[in-house]
Structures are given as C-alpha cells and as structure tokens.
Amino acid sequence: MSAxxxxxxxxxxxxxVVQNRRWIPRLVWLVPIVAAVIGISLLIRNWExxxxxxxxxxxxxxxxxxxxxxxxxxxxxxxxxxxVVLSADHQTVVVSANLSKDAASLLGADTQFWIVRPRIGVxxxxxxxTLLSGVYIGMKTGTAAIxxxxxxxxxxxxxxxxxxxxxxxxxxxxRAGSLAIGAPVYFRQFxxxxxIDENLLSDGSTRVTVFVEAPYDNFVKSVTRFWNASGxxxxxxxxxxNVQTESLAAVLAGGLAFDDGPTETVPVAAGMPxxxxxxxxxxxxMAPPDGDPHYVRMRFAQALRGLEVGxxxxxxxxxxxxxxxxxxxxxxxxxxxxxxxxxxxxxxxxGQAYEALAAQGKTESVETLAAFVGxxxxxxxxxxxxxxxxxxxxxxxxxxxxxxxxxxxxxxxIRPLELPTVNGTFQELExxxxxxxxxxNDLPLDQIAAxxxxxxxxxxxxxxxxxxRVLPSAVDTLSALHGTLDSADRTFDVESPLQRGxxxxxSEARSTLQAVRELADYLDRHPDALLRGRRPQKMPARxxxxxxxxxx
Amino acid sequence: xxxxxxxxxxxxxxxxxxxxxxxxRTCGLAVSRASLGVDRRCPRCQGRIEQRTPFSTEMTLAWLxxxxxxxxxxxxxxxxxxxxxxxxxxxxxxxxxLEFWRSGDWDIALLIFIASVAVPFTKFxxxxxxxxxxxxxxxxxxxxxxxxxxxxxxxGYWSMLDVIVVALTAALMQFQALGAAEPRPGIAFFCAxxxxxxxxxxxxxxxxxxxxxx
Numbered sequence: 001m002s003a004x005x006x007x008x009x010x011x012x013x014x015x016x017v018v019q020n021r022r023w024i025p026r027l028v029w030l031v032p033i034v035a036a037v038i039g040i041s042l043l044i045r046n047w048e049x050x051x052x053x054x055x056x057x058x059x060x061x062x063x064x065x066x067x068x069x070x071x072x073x074x075x076x077x078x079x080x081x082x083x084v085v086l087s088a089d090h091q092t093v094v095v096s097a098n099l100s101k102d103a104a105s106l107l108g109a110d111t112q113f114w115i116v117r118p119r120i121g122v123x124x125x126x127x128x129x130t131l132l133s134g135v136y137i138g139m140k141t142g143t144a145a146i147x148x149x150x151x152x153x154x155x156x157x158x159x160x161x162x163x164x165x166x167x168x169x170x171x172x173x174x175r176a177g178s179l180a181i182g183a184p185v186y187f188r189q190f191x192x193x194x195x196i197d198e199n200l201l202s203d204g205s206t207r208v209t210v211f212v213e214a215p216y217d218n219f220v221k222s223v224t225r226f227w228n229a230s231g232x233x234x235x236x237x238x239x240x241x242n243v244q245t246e247s248l249a250a251v252l253a254g255g256l257a258f259d260d261g262p263t264e265t266v267p268v269a270a271g272m273p274x275x276x277x278x279x280x281x282x283x284x285x286m287a288p289p290d291g292d293p294h295y296v297r298m299r300f301a302q303a304l305r306g307l308e309v310g311x312x313x314x315x316x317x318x319x320x321x322x323x324x325x326x327x328x329x330x331x332x333x334x335x336x337x338x339x340x341x342x343x344x345x346x347x348x349x350x351g352q353a354y355e356a357l358a359a360q361g362k363t364e365s366v367e368t369l370a371a372f373v374g375x376x377x378x379x380x381x382x383x384x385x386x387x388x389x390x391x392x393x394x395x396x397x398x399x400x401x402x403x404x405x406x407x408x409x410x411x412x413x414i415r416p417l418e419l420p421t422v423n424g425t426f427q428e429l430e431x432x433x434x435x436x437x438x439x440x441n442d443l444p445l446d447q448i449a450a451x452x453x454x455x456x457x458x459x460x461x462x463x464x465x466x467x468x469r470v471l472p473s474a475v476d477t478l479s480a481l482h483g484t485l486d487s488a489d490r491t492f493d494v495e496s497p498l499q500r501g502x503x504x505x506x507s508e509a510r511s512t513l514q515a516v517r518e519l520a521d522y523l524d525r526h527p528d529a530l531l532r533g534r535r536p537q538k539m540p541a542r543x544x545x546x547x548x549x550x551x552x
Numbered sequence: 553x554x555x556x557x558x559x560x561x562x563x564x565x566x567x568x569x570x571x572x573x574x575x576x577r578t579c580g581l582a583v584s585r586a587s588l589g590v591d592r593r594c595p596r597c598q599g600r601i602e603q604r605t606p607f608s609t610e611m612t613l614a615w616l617x618x619x620x621x622x623x624x625x626x627x628x629x630x631x632x633x634x635x636x637x638x639x640x641x642x643x644x645x646x647x648x649x650l651e652f653w654r655s656g657d658w659d660i661a662l663l664i665f666i667a668s669v670a671v672p673f674t675k676f677x678x679x680x681x682x683x684x685x686x687x688x689x690x691x692x693x694x695x696x697x698x699x700x701x702x703x704x705x706x707x708g709y710w711s712m713l714d715v716i717v718v719a720l721t722a723a724l725m726q727f728q729a730l731g732a733a734e735p736r737p738g739i740a741f742f743c744a745x746x747x748x749x750x751x752x753x754x755x756x757x758x759x760x761x762x763x764x765x766x
Contacts, residue, residue: 026607028607028610028614028755029614031615032614032617032618032621034618035617035748038621039621039622039624039625068641
C-alpha cells in the first residue's frame with residue numbers, strides 16, 4: 001500500500017532504495033524462526049533427557065507429594081514423583097516417578113524402592129532429615145539386568161541400602177528371640193554385620209538373614225556357630241557371679257554373635273554354604289553336638305517330689321540327658337503306684353567314653369547299645385534319685401554303679417530301655433533327721449522348766465524382801481549423813497563466829513609474842529633493868545608502849 | 553487520521569492521501585505530501601514520514617509469531633528455583649499462581665494471573681484480530697479496534713511485573729544455608745515474550761484500520 005508515485009523524478013530515482021527497504025524489514029522473520037529453533041531445540045533436549053517413567057506400588061502414600069517427593073539413590077536425587085493414584089482394586093497406592101536419564105541404568109528387575117520416613121529404633125535412628133524436608137523414596141539397585149518399569153515398594157527400608165561388600169548368611173532357628181531387623185552381629189564383641197531379614201517359614205521355624213561385612217566374612221567358616229546374644233547372661237557358678245553381654249544395644253535391641261565352634265569336634269559338613277543353625281545361647285552353641293537321643297524308662301517305688309521335667313540325668317557325674325516325663329503308674333500285683341520317669345540320653349555327651357565305645361561298635365544300633373547297657377546293669381548300674389540341693393529340694397537322676405545293690409534281671413528287648421532303680425538316699429537323711437528330732441523330744445523339758453520356775457520364785461522373794469526392809473533404812477541413813485555434812489559445811493564457813501573468834505585470838509597472840517620479843521631484846525641490851533627498873537629512853541614512844549604492854 | 557463523529561455516514565469519511573496529507577507518527581504533524589522533500593523528513597521533528605509504515609503487517613505478524621513461540625517455553629519451563637529449609641522446588645508461572653491460590657492468597661494469585669497470563673494472551677488475540685481485520689480491509693468496529701490497539705500498546709510493559717518479581721526475589725533472597733532463590737530459563741523466555749509482543753504492537757500501523765480498499 002505504498003504511496004503512488006507523484007512525480008517522474010521520484011519514480012525513476014529511488015528504485016534501489018526501495019529494494020533496500022524491501023529487504024531489511026523482511027529480516028524480522030528471523031526472529032520467529034530463531035524462536036522456533038530455540039523452542040524446538042529445547043523440546044529435543046528435554047526429550048533426550050527424559051529418563052524412564054516407573055510405577056511403584058506402596059501400601060500407603062503417606063507423605064508423598066506429586067512433584068515434590070524425590071527419588072534418591074545414595075542420597076542423590078535421581079527423579080521425582082509425578083503422580084500418586086490408587087490402584088484399580090484400591091488396595092495399593094501406585095506412585096509414578098520420572099527418573100533422570102542416567103538413572104535408567106540403575107533399574108533392574110530386583111531394584112528396590114521404599115519410602116524414607118523418620119524411624120527411631122533402639123539400635124538406630126534414621127531418616128531424621130525427612131522430618132523437615134518431607135519423605136522421599138529410597139532406592140537400592142539390583143543386579144538383574146532385566147528391564148522393568150513396574151515395581152512393588154518395600155514397606156520397611158532394607159537394612160543395607162547400598163550394598164557394601166560382604167556375605168549374606170541364612171540362620172535357622174526354632175525361635176528368633178527378640179531379634180529386630182538391623183540388630184547387630186558380633187564376632188568377639190566386635191560388630192561385623194547386622195540382621196537384614198527375618199522370615200517365618202512354613203514349618204513354623206524362623207530364618208534369619210544376616211549380612212557380615214567384608215573382610216570379616218572370612219571369619220565365617222563351616223565350623224562357625226551362631227547364637228543369640230540378646231539380653232544379659234547372668235550365671236552364679238562355683239567361681240562366683242558371671243555376667244555376660246555383648247553390648248548395651250544388643251541388650252536392648254537383640255543381637256547375634258558367632259565364633260568358631262569347638263575345634264575338637266568333627267566339623268559338621270555345611271549343607272549349603274551360608275546356612276547355619278542359630279543357637280539360643282553361647283553355651284548351647286559351643287556344646288559338642290549331642291547326636292540323636294535314646295529314651296530310657298525308670299520305675300521308682302518312692303515318691304519323687306522335686307523331680308521336674310528337664311531335670312538332669314547324670315552318668316558318673318556327667319550330664320548326659322534330661323528327664324522328659326514323670327508319670328504315675330499302677331502295679332496290679334501289689335496294688336502300688338510306682339513313679340515312671342522317662343528320660344532322654346545323649347550318648348555322645350559321654351565324650352571320649354562314647355568314642356571308645358563307638359570304636360568297639362557298641363553304639364551302632366539300639367540292639368548293641370541295649371546289650372551293652374545290660375552288661376553295665378549286671379555290673380551294678382542303677383538309677384537313683386538324688387537331691388540336687390537341700391535348699392530347693394530339687395531332685396536329679398543319677399546313673400551310678402552300686403555293686404552292693406541286689407541283682408535284677410535286665411530285659412534288653414523292651415523299648416524304650418528300662419533301667420533298674422534303687423531308692424534315693426534322701427530318705428536315709430530323713431530318717432536320721434527323725435532320730436535327732438526324737439532325741440530332742442525325749443529330753444525332760446517339763447521338769448527342767450519346773451525347777452527353773454521354782455528358782456526364779458525364790459529369787460523374786462529375796463528381791464521383794466530387800467525392797468521392803470533394807471531400802472527404807474538406807475534412805476534414812478543417807479538423809480542423816482546429808483544433815484551432818486551440811487552443818488560441817490556451815491561451821492567452816494568464813495563468816496561463822498567460830499572462824500572470826502579464832503582469827504582474833506590468833507592476832508592477839510601474835511602481838512603478845514611481839515611484846516615478849518621486845519622485852520627480851522631490851523633486857524639483852526640493859527640487863528640492869530631487872531634490878532633498877534626502866535630508864536627513860538631516847539626513843540620515848542616505843543619503850544612506853546612496851547612497858548605498858550609488859551607490866552601486866 | 554481523520555476524525556469521524558460516530559453515527560455519521562461513512563462516505564463522509566475521507567482518507568488522508570485523498571486530501572494529499574501525510575501524518576508524522578513521531579510528532580503528529582499533518583504535512584502536505586507535496587511539501588515533502590526526497591528524504592521525506594518531517595519539517596518539525598525531522599522524523600521520517602511515511603504515508604503508511606512499510607511492511608507493517610508483515611513485521612507485526614513476525615513479531616507476534618515469535619512471541620507466541622516464546623510463550624510456550626516461558627510457561628513450561630520453571631521461572632524460579634527456591635531452596636529453603638523445607639526443601640527445594642522449581643516453580644513455573646502457572647504453578648506459582650496455583651500455589652498462591654491454594655494457600656489462600658487469591659489476590660496475589662489474581663494479580664500474577666492477570667499480569668503474566670491474561671495480558672500476554674489478550675495481546676496475542678488482540679494483535680491477531682487486528683491483523684486479520686486489516687488484511688480483510690474490514691470496516692467492522694473501527695473505533696473499538698483503534699481503542700483496542702491503544703490498550704494493547706499501553707498494557708504491554710505491565711507483563712514485566714513477573715520478570716521484576718523474579719529479579720527482586722533472586723536478588724534479595726540469598727540466605728546461604730537457610731534459603732535462596734535463583735532465576736531459571738523460563739523467566740528469560742517470558743521476558744522475551746513481553747519484549748517481542750511490545751515490538752509487535754509497535755510495528756503495527758493503526759492507520760491501516762481505517763484504510764479502505766483502493
């Protein structure tokens with residue numbers, strides 16, 4: 001819409017100028033083109049950087065925020081939550097997360113995700129930073145190379161989030177005790193690992209998975225024994241009070257310990273490497289293997305109050321088994337009620353004796369063992385209840401050789417084996433105590449008491465006599481004595497007339513004596529005075545006084 | 553531009569070039585075309601005088617397209633990154649508005665919405681409308697369209713509000729460990745949108761609204 005030419009001059013001349021003007025404004029189109037290029041390059045870069053989008057199923061979406069909750073691996077952000085929705089069956093929360101591109105290689109079929117929340121346990125405190133920053137999703141890489149985009153999140157964080165080197169071991173136990181995930185594993189009081197998993201198996205036993213860090217996993221050998229180190233082991237033995245614990249944390253949170261088993265035992269072939277039995281305590285763990293138990297039955301013709309299930313059975317002082325049951329039987333012939341005790345014996349506990357016997361082939365089968373026991377019975381082997389402690393009255397069964405006991409027939413064909421018995425020694429003790437009591441009973445206590453009573457009455461009479469007669473006169477005497485002393489006190493007082501008279505007499509006597517001394521003096525100097533009388537003196541005052549004194 | 557009282561018949565309206573007059577866009581002086589020299593300078597302000605700005609619609613369209621293109625990343629990319637004790641977050645313009653709205657600050661949300669979303673969007677539509685009607689030589693509501701152009705020209709720079717907010721926040725909120733705010737590329741694109749649409753409005757020659765087909 002340019003202006004129409006108005007003059008021939010202008011029409012001819014400005015032609016190149018117009019061309020110039022036509023070009024320059026067109027350059028403005030570079031702006032949208034550049035804008036488009038920038039926009040497209042941004043899009044391409046964004047698309048290139050976009051990592052995998054994964055979904056994770058959780059039971060609860062507590063604390064998750066779209067766009068804010070991060071996915072972290074080793075505390076480095078690798079993605080963020082883009083959506084939190086319920087699953088189709090409303091049973092789980094499906095969390096979608098966009099990961100960065102380089103995080104794609106972290107994903108494997110066994111990659112684990114969990115929500116990091118503050119957790120405070122006895123043994124550990126974790127996730128405290130999430131109190132302020134909000135929860136985040138933790139991640140542990142897997143080893144499987146299979147690509148996967150759907151995951152099921154863990155409800156509890158794994159004990160080891162970023163696998164250090166080491167070894168995983170499976171421990172089997174009837175009971176897990178008070179173990180918690182994360183509980184420490186000790187080797188000689190030194191923490192070398194932790195419990196990472198606990199499972200209840202279908203047969204009711206528990207399987208505890210522990211992780212022993214490198215290089216301490218070298219201490220785990222086929223002979224290693226694991227035991228539960230929870231709590232405090234207090235034992236009162238002949239050497240005094242013995243308290244054993246691994247650490248305070250283990251006392252509170254539970255813990256495991258392991259060590260080499262007793263070296264003299266034959267190493268038990270470890271079925272699968274990494275599978276061990278978890279014992280209840282160190283003593284049990286370190287005990288040589290018991291082998292299979294043999295059951296025996298004993299019939300006692302006496303009451304066995306104090307014999308409990310679990311009471312030890314000792315063979316020549318060595319604990320080789322325990323009582324399994326205590327039953328009451330009935331004998332028709334003599335209508336008696338014998339006590340039937342069943343016990344299980346571990347022949348392996350006999351140690352070297354067992355090895356010697358095994359070498360002779362005495363323990364291979366139940367038959368040979370029964371025959372061997374028969375010979376022992378013929379030599380006088382008897383079961384006898386004995387008192388383990390006079391204080392508690394607990395009993396144990398002692399298997400001992402008592403050659404003096406009457407011979408009995410041993411039937412080796414009865415299963416379980418039946419051992420002959422003798423009555424316990426604690427009844428003899430009772431009898432002697434009874435005799436002692438009888439002697440005490442026979443003492444003439446009544447008569448002694450009567451004599452003593454009479455003596456006491458005599459003493460009482462004497463005392464009342466003293467009280468009635470002697471005491472009043474003594475009181476009188478004492479009061480008279482008091483009066484005497486009082487008057488004596490008055491007599492010797494400074495103010496008393498006696499004292500004053502005495503003082504005056506003494507001063508008069510003193511002046512008299514002075515006059516006599518002066519007279520004697522005068523006579524000494526003037527012996528003639530005796531004849532001529534006194535002459536006037538140069539000192540008139542004194543002789544006058546003297547003469548007046550001496551004349552009377 | 554010839555004033556035309558409302559309600560009067562259009563044929564009365566006469567175009568400037570029919571009268572042999574040219575308007576200086578710089579100082580508003582109406583100059584007789586015959587008096588102009590070869591270099592077409594305004595006798596008063598020495599500004600260049602054109603009957604109609606050359607390539608006006610083309611340039612306007614180009615700037616407008618650039619503005620629309622820049623508007624996409626300006627809204628998709630985060631404009632600001634805030635890091636505080638309670639975590640860190642990238643916020644986009646729309647996200648920020650939503651956040652303010654949800655936290656109850658609906659007035660601030662409304663202000664940012666108008667300045668950052670409504671105004672640029674209105675400008676796109678308004679300039680687009682002007683371009684289309686001019687191209688079609690439409691004689692529809694010429695008064696209102698002129699008023700629209702004036703409004704677009706006026707409100708253009710108010711969209712810089714967002715840019716200033718981000719610039720101030722990023723400059724003031726630097727507490728090291730406690731928190732910090734940093735601008736993100738989105739705000740550059742947003743700034744570009746504002747500048748480019750202002751250029752677009754500037755390139756438009758409002759006199760075209762009144763031109764009749766030759």
